[in-house]
Amino acid sequence: MIKLEMQGISLSYNHAPVVDKVSFQVVPGEMLGLIGPNGCGKTSIIKALSRVLPLRSGKIQLDGQDINRLSRSQMAKLIGVVPQNPLMPETFTVAEVVLLGRTPHLGLLRHESAGDLKIVEWAMERTGMSTLASRKIGELSGGERQRVTVARVLAQEPVAILLDEPTANLDINHQTAILDLIRDLCKERNLAVLIALHDLNLAAQYCDKLVILKGGRLFTEGTPRQVITAENILAVYGMNSLVYPHPENTLPVVLASNKADNRSNNSRISEK
């Protein structure tokens, strides 16, 4: 079982500590949501897992192997990353960008084989981009661009996928469409998926497990039903809330509380 495991990792950004001794693991076929307020260390953890940010201490293991021992292309064959705001060349076509996903599987001078093209075609098919294959990136909507990046990551054929706020700046229909897609892929390809989200309701609906971070520390972890509670939200976000079961599936739904005493409570916290 190829699992991604963090053992007491600490990270700092320009010498300021941002993540302190966090341990958790992502297993194949499981969608793990990383939630918490802005600045709690979600993006830093994803950067550390993709080796963009070096560890200050602790260890990250993939399939029992320290990821620092892996070469760049070995890493790229195992872990695919959908960054927060991926930049793409406007004049490239969708197919050309998705083809770039085959990079770790190709040598410096080798052309893409029929096998590579088959995988690229599958990745575009699976993300609903086949009909847009020869469209230029500059002509796509935000939701379509996000799908191109997911297709490019699928073309890498990784065992684990990391996503940093993939629903940011998308309309609600595109948010659910991209998360539906990622959950389906997670189950059918048995991928280990780590996804940073700031929308608690989306996180509760889509993730099998959640890790809540607060100030760079792991606050709690568990299933959405276990950890999405009014007490935890008050402790982590300093906000009173109402948590109801979703009418269709009883998963927790968070609503901001509008009572006057709650609002004053709220402003007291933000003042401190």
Next chain:
Amino acid sequence: MTTQQNQLNALENRVTWRRRFSIFSVAAMAVGLLVVGSLVLTVGSVHIAFRQVWAILVSHLPLVNLEVNWSSTTDMIVTGIRLPRIILAGMAGAALGVAGATYQGLFRNPLADPYLIGVAQGAALGAVTGFLLPWTFLGGYLIPVLAFLGALVSVSAVYLIARVGKAIPVTTLILAGVAIGSFLISLTSYITIISADKMPGILSWLMGKFSMANWEQVGLIAPFLVVGLAVIFIFARPLNVMQLDEEQAEQLGINVERTKLILMAASTLITAAAVCFVGTIGFVGIIIPHAVRLIWGPDHRTLLPLAALSGAILLILADTASRTLFPPTEIPVGVITAFLGAPFFLFLLRRKKKAVF
């Protein structure tokens, strides 16, 4: 299933077709270069027939015995004067075209060219200094060697100043390039003004010229050019991947900092090689890559060889115009490239106002 199969074939067909089109285009452009090169060999103060030009060229090949029906002067004009000049112009054009395409791809900036990051200005300062130094031990190589050193020193300075931690952000790189470039230009201007009797030579170098071309110069820069171009062509695919941002390129297995360093070194090498004998020639590094990109698309595996070939053709034609328009006066080739290049550039901008890059 059948529609899926059709789509798969569609992608495979498209990719195969594109690859064939690229190979065909490169071959056609290479033939074009040969035709243009041999056509302009006929042009000059003495007209020499096209067939005769080829006969003379073929007679110089090893193991060929042709009946010689031309004078040794004609042979001298073709192989001793015009040919090295055309080859030097072609090499300079290829170098500037490829260096421009590489800098633009590397910095994901359509304005990047040897002038933006201070390389050409460094070479100019080095060369101009050479005009004034009394040293004689390097003979005719003093100016090219100093131009080369100037380019290397200025690009290293820009690189070191722009470096933040382990990375070179594009904005600091371009700001540093512009600042250092301006500083170098001011030094060059000062030296030009105090140079008194040497001013005409300096000015004609600064505007670009091929009139002093000879086989020695061709032989001296050819190895640098071949090595630099080979390295850049090998890194065409990583350059494609780097059109995504650096983080994504790194996550796709590319060693981004090393790739940047290798490509910067190689493009500086070929820029310095191009500039050191012929002076600063503007617009080739910006016009050629843009024109190729507009027609053939942004894939560097096609873009780079086509930029080399079309850059060579452009500069050969510009140099021919420079020596034949108003004989015996030679118009500096930099004047011609700017005169043709600037309107062409404006035309491109008008025609395709959105993303040229």
